[in-house]
């Protein structure tokens with residue numbers, strides 16, 4: 001059975017689809033059917049990298065993000081039509097039984113092509129704020145789901161965020177995870193990363209924070225696992241070395257569960273995926289929201305974790321020196337206080353669990369006409 005999964009432009013739009021396919025495969029197998037998952041992604045390098053690493057069958061659509069400037073609107077419309085035409089050709093050839101979209105600018109043309117071909121479509125809005133594009137897209141889909149209640153699509157059902165197994169720390173030993181990165185298995189570890197693409201402000205700000213406090217006894221023993229997103233790899237490595245901090249600096253970790261398992265605390269953005277993983281893995285966080293979004297969705301994504309007492313939010317002040325100074329007020333009190341970190345971890349563990357991947361897989365199965373399991377169970 002062919003199912004289409006649309007969403008791309010960043011890892012945060014592809015991985016939730018992988019999570020749903022992971023659940024749907026066994027459900028179909030129980031019914032004597034095999035899943036062929038086809039991922040409609042963007043033609044950006046970041047999507048190609050994720051699809052290659054995950055071994056996904058991908059259709060790269062030449063879509064572009066919606067333009068806010070009027071002089072770019074024509075270019076957006078032309079790219080939309082081109083991407084829809086590519087998607088339509090593939091949909092006609094593959095005849096998918098259903099399509100799930102996670103948003104991002106490739107979802108629009110993919111959903112449009114599927115609808116014209118009569119394919120049932122669903123949208124999951126991952127962020128705590130449904131932007132203009134998500135609201136527009138939602139109108140064209142047969143079913144609407146939310147990862148976070150109150151995101152601004154009143155008729156949508158809240159199911160939580162679909163998490164793939166590779167992003168879960170469960171079953172991994174923290175000491176072994178640290179040793180796997182060449183770190184001391186017994187030392188406390190700060191995980192630093194900025195979503196799927198990395199951020200120069202965090203890649204520079206975190207080493208600057210440690211450099212400013214090179215001899216501070218409160219940081220004694222701490223080591224860092226820093227995933228740069230491929231940006232400034234050599235510079236970040238050199239900056240930690242100059243600050244005298246034991247650090248494993250990597251470009252990208254395909255199985256984030258390993259990194260979460262190694263972590264006692266995380267310094268990160270609050271993209272929908274990062275927040276959901278921090279919560280599921282019960283890792284306390286200092287969140288630095290992406291500073292250039294106008295709708296404040298990253299701050300809102302972090303809201304439930306902050307309200308539960310499992311995370312704090314502090315603005316990304318962009319300049320490394322400014323971030324190094326402000327992290328002194330937010331990160332330092334957590335680094336030096338194991339009891340507070342333990343309380344934050346407990347607060348995250350107490351948050352209610354969801355299983356969005358199963359809920360979405362069940363919708364796809366129902367709309368695709370999966371039928372009952374072969375052994376007759378309902």
Ligand SMILES: CC(=O)N[C@H]1[C@@H](OP(=O)(O)OP(=O)(O)OC[C@H]2O[C@@H](n3ccc(=O)[nH]c3=O)[C@H](O)[C@@H]2O)O[C@H](CO)[C@@H](O)[C@@H]1O
Nearest residue numbers: 010011012015195196197227252253256271272273274290
């Ligand atoms: C700058 C920007 O606009 N970011 C948006 C983008 O985030 P983006 O895709 O960057 O971030 P998310 O936090 O949603 O997801 C990142 C994913 O990448 C994974 N990962 C990260 C680093 C690594 O080395 N390996 C790895 O696998 C994480 O485990 C996570 O699953 O889409 C999200 C979902 O709409 C939004 O909330 C974010 O605001």
